[in-house]
Amino acid sequence: MAHASDGRRAALTNSGTVIPPLLALSADGTYNLQFINDFIRNAIKQQVRFSKSTAKTCYGMKPAYNYWNGCSTGGRQGYLLAQELGTELDRILANAPEPATGFFSVLKVVE
Numbered sequence: 001m002a003h004a005s006d007g008r009r010a011a012l013t014n015s016g017t018v019i020p021p022l023l024a025l026s027a028d029g030t031y032n033l034q035f036i037n038d039f040i041r042n043a044i045k046q047q048v049r050f051s052k053s054t055a056k057t058c059y060g061m062k063p064a065y066n067y068w069n070g071c072s073t074g075g076r077q078g079y080l081l082a083q084e085l086g087t088e089l090d091r092i093l094a095n096a097p098e099p100a101t102g103f104f105s106v107l108k109v110v111e
Contacts, residue, residue, distance in 0.1 A: 014042050020072070024104040039099065044077045048088055071095040 008040045023038075026032045048066070055063045070078045078094025086092075 009051065009055050009058075009063075011047055013047040015036060044080060047087055048081065048085055052088070065090045068092045068094070072098045 019077070023035050024032055030041065050066070052063055052066060068074075068078050068081055068089050068091075070076075072095075075094040075097035077096050078092045081089060082092050
């Protein structure tokens, strides 16, 4: 998590993976649904909650404001957060959400 001298913090995530298409299929060729849910949903939600928790630990108080700013995949993630964690964030700036990520395009090629 990045730290600025004026108290701002920023967090990033790789959604729990480095090479998503290789892990999205199980050994038997079926979809690895746990991995897909972690990549699409769970890691992003954990990032928000973990960031708030570490900010409280570092500063001794909860963050005054919590924002999400994302474009393309980050825009899609922002829409998801608005639906599933809307009360956790004060503002969400979600631009140009990408509905069909390259991750899923690769899955189609593998099928």
